[in-house]
Each structure stands twice: as structure tokens, then as C-alpha cells.
Amino acid sequence: MITYTTYSEAGGVGKTTTAANLAAAHAERGQRVLVIDLDPQEGSLSYVFDVADDRADGSADNIVRHLIGRPKGEFTDLIRTDTGEAGVDVLPAHNMLANLTQNMMKAAEIEEDMHVDDDYEWPRNEQLLRLLRENDVPEDYDVVICDPQATEGDALYNAIFATRSVLLPVELSGKGALSIDGLTDLAEGLEAEVGIDVGVLGIVPVAYKGTNTQKEHLSELEASPFDVPAVFGERSSLMQEMWESQATAFRVLDEGWKEGEKGLRREYDREKDTLDQYRDLAAHVEGEFE
Template structure:
């Protein structure tokens, strides 16, 4: 089984676009895939994949209700399916996840010993385990916001692994330099070992400055299996049509463009690399 959280401490690096397309690549390779969208922002994966129509419904059951042990329905009813990808969509209630977890902890503390501490960062994993989700999927991906907090921490606790997109700029270079420190900090915060399955330089344009930053990335102890070139037109089209790049090329392009097909193949290659890291066989080899 393959589980990972897509995370970058910097916004605007294509994290959500990469996550959606990796999910589709895993599906193409014959796997059952669940993506859990914990990003409360409007430009989230649920919007990209067109499954965010209930995000403002105050009466909707949400992943937050289940994480604080107050479900309003069955867990399986949270799931929406698009392009073969099962998605637990984002909801406005995620904006109050921190407060909801605090209240849930305070309530449960009344029935526990005084030294008991509410495991607020373990609630997503609890929900997945209690609903037997790991036995139903080959791949589980969590897409949290690009900020530290209970969304990120619950995602990492549930998956124990990261895929980290990076921008090849001066700002991104600072992220590269602090990457190992960042991971160590997450491990200390959560008191568990966090694996980095891949670092993915994104938006590469081939400038001399970016070549310099790419050399820095190559010095990382983490795997850098692919470098994704800048594909603004392709990925902007995905957001406009609310679909993955694979569907966009198949259904919304009048002709196949070689450079876009190359990008799709790199995403497939990245998906295969992540599966291999987890010992997950693809396609007919399952």
C-alpha cells in the first residue's frame, strides 16, 4: 500500500495540481485511489476536480465531523468519484478544524485520567482505521494546506510519508536548504519517523539561475525522480475545465502536443517511482 501527503511550506508551487495528476496516474496504472482534501482554501483539489459543490452546505456531513467523532452519516457517503479517483472533498468546516479538535479533546478529557492527552493529530488515522479504509485502497493521498497545523499533522500522521514539490527560484532555494530541517521538525512535532518519497522540482524553465538551483536539489539525500517543466497553458486549462491534465489533453485539446505528452509521461514515471518505493505493484502485476 502507498500512502503519502503532498506538502510544500511555500504556496504557489503546483502542489494541488501535482497531487490530482499523480492520483490520476495511479488510477491509470490500475490502482484504487483515495484522495483526502484537507485544504480549506477555495483553490483546492476538490475545486480542481469539480467535487466541491457542497463545500458551503452547513448541513453536509464532512471529514471534520468524523475526525471529532461526531459523524452525521456513513463515512462512505463522504466519497465522491471523478475520473476514477475517489475524493473526500474539502468543506468550509475545515477552517475551524483546530477549534473543533480542541473542543473534542476537552469533552473527552472529562472521562479520562488527569494525565491523559487528547491525540489531536491522530484523528484522521483513527477514522481511516475504524472504517477499514486501508483494505479498500492501494493508494491514499492527503492534500493539506501549505501551513503547519492540525490539517498537515493529521495528514502526515495518517500517511507517514511526504511528496514535496519545489519551485526553482531563490525562494525555492531557501526551501531546499531547509528541507531536511523541516522534515526533522515534523518528526519531532509528531514523534514519528516521516519518509520523503520524492522531491519534485516544478515549473522548470531552463534558465541559468534555475540550473544553479537544480544543482542544489541534486545534492539532497532525498530522491528527485523527475523535473517537471513549466506548463502554464496545460495546467491553467486543467483548472478552467476542472479536470486532470490527462483528461484535459484527451478531451479538450484539438491535437496532442509533444511537450505536454512528455509532461504526462513524467507524471506517470513519478507515480511508478512512488509505487515502487512502497513495494506496490502496478497494472497486471498486482
């Protein structure tokens, strides 16, 4: 099974865009894909796939209730298949994720107080993996992609513990570029927090314009121990249309979305090349699990 988390310490560097388009690319390659949205922000995967309708409903069953052992229904009923993307299902985010840490702390206190072993520690970081295994997700899907928010906390740690691997989109700029030492520290810090080995599937530069500064950053990355399986040029028009139309870049081009309406967009060779890059990156990720 192919499992990974898209993560960046800096917000707004294409983490969610990368996850959405890779999900579509995996599905196009015949994989059954489940995307798990663990980001409480409005501009998340749930919005891209247009399955965010219950995120503000405090009475609705949601991923947080299941993580803390207080579900209102079946876990599988949370999974949305009406994503508009063949082969891609989504476990949507909910606003309760903003208070996940507080809820996890309360759940831990209850579980530890009720346990017969006085030294018992409730495994907070293992709850997502528990849910996936208990509900046969490894049997039902070929690929699971987690997309947590760009801050450390229980959502990220549960995603990392469940997937064991990370893909790191970065901008080669002051906002998004990490030093090689910083990338190493990030990977080692995640391993220390969750207590397992974490594989880095690759560093993926996005919004690349080929400026001198970006070229320098890219050279440093390519000379590092980290794999750089793809470099995505700036495609602001295509990516903006994704969010405008609530569709992956694959659907935007396939259905001709422009300003939220179908059938109006031209096909540009550079944008078709971008889709090919996502296809190649999906193939690379799948190859890492063979």
C-alpha cells in the same frame, strides 16, 4: 498500501496540481486511489475533481465532523466517486477545515474531561488514521494521497501521521525553492511534531524553465541526500486548462479540453511528455513502498 502527503511550505507551487495528476497516473496503472482534500481554500483538489458542491453548507456532514467525533452520517458516504476520473475517488474538503484547530481543541477538552484517566491526552494528530482504519480504507484502496493546505496545523499533522510519507513539490525560485538545510529542518520538524519517522519520497521541481538560477538550485538539490525523481517543465497552458475544465491533465489531453470545452485542443508532444513524467513519478512512488 501506498500513502503519502503532497506538501509545500510555499503556496502556489503546484502542490495540488501534482496531487491530482499523480492520482490519475496511479489509477491509470491499475491502482484504486483515494484522494483526501484537507485544504479549505477554494482552489483545491475538490474543485479540480468537481466535488466541492457541499463545501459551504454548514449543515452538511463533512470530514471535520468525523475528525472531532461529531459525525452526521457514515464516513464512507463522504467519499465521492463521481470525479470524472476512472479509479480516483475523493474525500472532499469543507469550509469547516478553516477552523479545524479550534474544533480539535474543543474536542480534546471534552474527551479529556470525560476520560476516567486524569492524565489522558486525546491524540489529535491520530484522528484521520483512526477514521481510515475504522472504515476499512486500507482494504478498499491501494493508494491514499492527502493534500493539506500550505500551512502547518492539525490538517497537515493528521495527514502526515496517517500517511507517514511526504512528496515535496518546489519551485526553483525565490518563492518556492528551499535550501537543503531548510528541507532537512522541514522533515525533522514534521517528525518532531507528530512523533513518528516521516519518509521523504522526493523533492519535485515544477515550472522549470532552465534559467541559470534554476539550474543552480537544481544542481544543489541533485547533490543533496534528497531524491529528485522528476523535474517538470513549465506547462502553464496545460495546467491552466486543468483548472478551467476541472479535469486532470490526463483528461485535458484525452478529451481535448480547451477553454472549458471538449474536443478543441491539439495534442502537443511536450504535454504528452509531461503526462509520461507523471506516470514515471507514480511508478517511482509505488516502488518506494515495495
